[in-house]
Amino acid sequence: MADFSLSRAVRWDTVVGVLLIVVLLLSFGTVDGFGNALNLSFLIGNTLPIALIALPMTLLVVSGEIDLSVASTAGLSGAVMGALWNEGLTIEAIIPICLLLGVVCGLVNGLLVTRLGLPSLAVTIGTLAAYRGIAQIVLGSDAVTDFPTQYLDFAAGRIGDSFLPQAVLPFVVLLAIAVVVLHATPFGRATFAIGANEEAARFAGIRVKRQKLILFTVTGLMASLTGIFWALHYASARYDNATGLELSVIAAVLLGGIDFDGGKGTLGGAIAGVFLLGALQNVMSLQDVSAQSQIVVTGVLLVLSVLGPRVARQVALARASQRLT
Amino acid sequence: MTHPSDPGPAPVLALKDISKSFGAVRALRDVSLELFPGEVHALAGENGAGKSTLIKTLAGVHRPDAGQVLLDGTPVVFHGPGDARDAGIAVIYQEPTLFPDLSIAENIFMGRQPRRALGRIDHKATHSATAALMRRLGVELDPDRPARGLSIADQQIVEIAKALSFDARVLIMDEPTAALTGSEVARLFGVVRTLREQGAAVLFISHRLEEIFQICQRVTTLRDGAWIASEPVEGMTEDDLVRRMVGRDLDELYPKQDVTAGEVALSVRRLTREGVFTDVSFEVRHGEIVGLAGLVGAGRTEVARAVFGIDRWDAGEVEVDGTILTNGAPSTAMAAGLALVPEDRRAQGLVMDMSIERNIGLTGLRTTVRAGFMDRGAERSRSLDWAVKLQVKYARIADTVNTLSGGNQQKVVLAKWLATGPRVLIVDEPTRGIDVGTKAEVHRLLSELAADGVAVLMISSDLPEILGMADRVLVMHEGRLAAEIPRSEATEETVMAAATGRAAA
Numbered sequence: 009m010a011d012f013s014l015s016r017a018v019r020w021d022t023v024v025g026v027l028l029i030v031v032l033l034l035s036f037g038t039v040d041g042f043g044n045a046l047n048l049s050f051l052i053g054n055t056l057p058i059a060l061i062a063l064p065m066t067l068l069v070v071s072g073e074i075d076l077s078v079a080s081t082a083g084l085s086g087a088v089m090g091a092l093w094n095e096g097l098t099i100e101a102i103i104p105i106c107l108l109l110g111v112v113c114g115l116v117n118g119l120l121v122t123r124l125g126l127p128s129l130a131v132t133i134g135t136l137a138a139y140r141g142i143a144q145i146v147l148g149s150d151a152v153t154d155f156p157t158q159y160l161d162f163a164a165g166r167i168g169d170s171f172l173p174q175a176v177l178p179f180v181v182l183l184a185i186a187v188v189v190l191h192a193t194p195f196g197r198a199t200f201a202i203g204a205n206e207e208a209a210r211f212a213g214i215r216v217k218r219q220k221l222i223l224f225t226v227t228g229l230m231a232s233l234t235g236i237f238w239a240l241h242y243a244s245a246r247y248d249n250a251t252g253l254e255l256s257v258i259a260a261v262l263l264g265g266i267d268f269d270g271g272k273g274t275l276g277g278a279i280a281g282v283f284l285l286g287a288l289q290n291v292m293s294l295q296d297v298s299a300q301s302q303i304v305v306t307g308v309l310l311v312l313s314v315l316g317p318r319v320a321r322q323v324a325l326a327r328a329s330q331r332l333t
Numbered sequence: 334m335t336h337p338s339d340p341g342p343a344p345v346l347a348l349k350d351i352s353k354s355f356g357a358v359r360a361l362r363d364v365s366l367e368l369f370p371g372e373v374h375a376l377a378g379e380n381g382a383g384k385s386t387l388i389k390t391l392a393g394v395h396r397p398d399a400g401q402v403l404l405d406g407t408p409v410v411f412h413g414p415g416d417a418r419d420a421g422i423a424v425i426y427q428e429p430t431l432f433p434d435l436s437i438a439e440n441i442f443m444g445r446q447p448r449r450a451l452g453r454i455d456h457k458a459t460h461s462a463t464a465a466l467m468r469r470l471g472v473e474l475d476p477d478r479p480a481r482g483l484s485i486a487d488q489q490i491v492e493i494a495k496a497l498s499f500d501a502r503v504l505i506m507d508e509p510t511a512a513l514t515g516s517e518v519a520r521l522f523g524v525v526r527t528l529r530e531q532g533a534a535v536l537f538i539s540h541r542l543e544e545i546f547q548i549c550q551r552v553t554t555l556r557d558g559a560w561i562a563s564e565p566v567e568g569m570t571e572d573d574l575v576r577r578m579v580g581r582d583l584d585e586l587y588p589k590q591d592v593t594a595g596e597v598a599l600s601v602r603r604l605t606r607e608g609v610f611t612d613v614s615f616e617v618r619h620g621e622i623v624g625l626a627g628l629v630g631a632g633r634t635e636v637a638r639a640v641f642g643i644d645r646w647d648a649g650e651v652e653v654d655g656t657i658l659t660n661g662a663p664s665t666a667m668a669a670g671l672a673l674v675p676e677d678r679r680a681q682g683l684v685m686d687m688s689i690e691r692n693i694g695l696t697g698l699r700t701t702v703r704a705g706f707m708d709r710g711a712e713r714s715r716s717l718d719w720a721v722k723l724q725v726k727y728a729r730i731a732d733t734v735n736t737l738s739g740g741n742q743q744k745v746v747l748a749k750w751l752a753t754g755p756r757v758l759i760v761d762e763p764t765r766g767i768d769v770g771t772k773a774e775v776h777r778l779l780s781e782l783a784a785d786g787v788a789v790l791m792i793s794s795d796l797p798e799i800l801g802m803a804d805r806v807l808v809m810h811e812g813r814l815a816a817e818i819p820r821s822e823a824t825e826e827t828v829m830a831a832a833t834g835r836a837a838a
Contacts, residue, residue: 188706192706192707193705193706193707194698194699194702194707196707197691197694197695197698197707198695198698200687201684201687201695204684204685204686204687205680205683205684205685207680207681208680208681208682208683208684208695209684209695210643210663211643211663211673211675211681211682212663212695212696212698212749213663213664213666213667213696214664214695214698215664271684271686272686
């Protein structure tokens with residue numbers, strides 16, 4: 009009975025959007041060095057890897073699944089890229105191979121989850137370790153840094169004199185695609201239905217397993233694209249690139265109001281969550297907060313972001329029932 | 334407490350002019366009710382009439398906006414369910430929740446077991462107190478038996494015993510018989526009569542009207558949150574009661590039209606799923622309603638699931654209008670013109686957190702599409718169309734389905750499937766747990782669909798429904814088709830004989 013008042017309650021993704029604006033304004037006003045163009049381009053450039061993987065991760069979590077192996081897939085892609093470059097292949101040949109590798113990584117996760125019916129949390133913890141291990145076997149402890157300049161320049165360059173990195177352009181295109189797929193296509197509609205009630209989705213003729221397999225595969229593809237971007241952006245391909253990035257991605261997505269149990273959330277909220285986390289990490293770096301402490305903050309945010317929407321819902325419910333009694 | 338002016342016995346519990354609103358919805362309007370000791374009082378009304386709200390008000394869950402609750406003639410205010418329980422009011426729900434690993438006795442005396450020295454639990458005293466309660470109810474249940482594995486009927490008995498252990502004087506039974514078999518209902522009624530003779534007041538809710546006439550002395554009817562009548566059951570007919578509930582004469586409950594059957598629409602040939610059902614063959618023709626009867630667990634639902642592609646079959650073949658279906662693929666079954674309205678609407682039929690519009694839209698993800706994108710206009714008009722055609726009662730089409738009553742939820746599931754324009758419609762328990770008015774509407778709808786040439790396969794545990802609606806009755810027994818009975822020969826006796834394996838096919 010309280011539902012119609014709930015729909016009028018504040019939506020969590022709006023809360024996160026407002027929070028992002030508040031944090032940005034506060035940082036401009038109070039944090040030294042935050043507002044200059046160089047820092048802003050660092051902020052966005054460092055946040056882009058999180059944002060890129062957050063796109064497919066949002067769809068995956070909405071469907072009720074999760075992929076913890078994304079950072080390892082990114083690392084593996086970078087490592088293979090470095091190894092093949094050392095072998096003398098051209099970068100134009102290497103990139104498609106790496107992307108294909110990402111597809112395979114995602115496919116393996118997806119097949120283990122859909123064919124064997126294993127929980128994705130367990131499967132991808134396993135492949136998190138496995139993919140990273142393979143990366144180390146492939147490249148050892150080498151760091152490959154001598155990629156062609158025009159690629160390095162693209163990955164690190166800015167648009168004209170602005171603070172925006174060039175890589176923002178392809179990201180915006182991918183973001184638009186993801187928004188349309190999740191919010192305006194039958195595929196997206198089915199994704200929400202699967203996450204909210206998988207059995208009812210199956211009874212409605214939705215091909216649940218096929219859809220999940222596609223989502224895992226695309227996640228692998230985007231993770232490897234991120235790995236390539238990472239290696240070029242930082243001009244360093246190492247087996248341990250992007251270690252721990254999955255924590256940031258999942259924290260950001262959940263912070264953006266994507267329900268961990270599936271079936272709820274918007275991509276707008278998820279991306280707001282990503283940049284909120286990115287801005288906080290940037291501010292902490294400017295304030296000389298150590299990397300370890302930043303991970304603690306990310307972890308705490310992760311817990312809060314699972315709690316936050318629930319508390320918001322409880323508060324809305326309580327307020328609604330107070331109005332009623 | 335009696336007043337000198339009172340002519341008869343005083344009501345133990347009374348509601349006086351109770352009103353209760355949720356937002357803009359007025360769930361109860363000036364409802365009054367008196368419960369006397371030693372009576373079984375029926376509460377009748379369609380889904381959404383306000384029965385649940387009334388029960389929750391009596392049980393202290395809701396506080397009324399206006400009006401009084403009188404206990405022995407004294408106004409009381411319940412601040413929570415605990416207050417109502419302490420006042421001697423107990424609610425027995427349809428599906429009790431016991432601790433499965435504890436014994437019956439421990440469940441009854443949970444948290445207040447008799448103690449011995451040093452605070453140790455006195456198992457002997459707990460046991461004998463439970464045995465005494467069971468004797469009082471005239472039921473044989475071993476107090477030391479764990480609750481796990483008890484039938485729902487036995488679990489209800491445990492709940493009733495627990496209520497008695499709290500010295501309950503008022504028992505509210507919310508659809509206690511919905512999940513019981515015939516003999517279990519008879520035993521429950523025995524217990525209810527015993528309680529009545531011991532002076533308890535029982536408020537009894539059931540969708541099965543015949544039960545009201547069997548066990549109740551008086552009946553109070555609610556409609557749209559308003560009190561309609563409180564009157565003795567004696568002298569009333571079922572038709573009278575239905576008229577009070579729905580406010581008009583109910584068209585026939587089983588409006589079966591005579592239809593000449595057409596071509597074969599659904600053909601199931603030697604279908605087998607190992608360990609579940611074996612060698613099942615039957616046909617349903619266009620225009621026919623075929624009933625599929627059998628005891629719970631006979632394999633009816635399982636056959637329907639396999640035919641639609643939810644589960645895979647191990648052998649056999651299914652054909653819909655000339656198309657051989659792919660094993661385990663609901664999407665191809667849908668494309669061939671098959672629709673399945675599943676048994677469990679909350680778990681299988683609906684996404685409860687989604688809107689009415691989108692729930693109906695889920696079966697249209699292939700059709701309400703333009704250039705690969707959702708055509709929201711088409712989706713909305715498709716959903717609105719069918720919601721209106723089926724007379725779903727809702728505030729806004731964008732409301733989530735969990736705001737609807739059970740009967741209206743079932744209509745949304747039907748709308749969702751009728752919107753696909755099926756040539757073959759399988760309905761599994763289409764009217765379970767919905768009120769008599771909606772039930773008649775669903776039956777009329779099925780009859781009209783058949784008249785339009787749709788082949789209908791209707792699974793039901795409601796025998797009068799099968800007999801009233803089906804052109805032919807298929808009966809399953811232990812995973813096999815036991816009999817096929819034409820409408821002219823179908824009676825409760827012939828169907829039950831086949832369902833229990835007493836007659837050969």
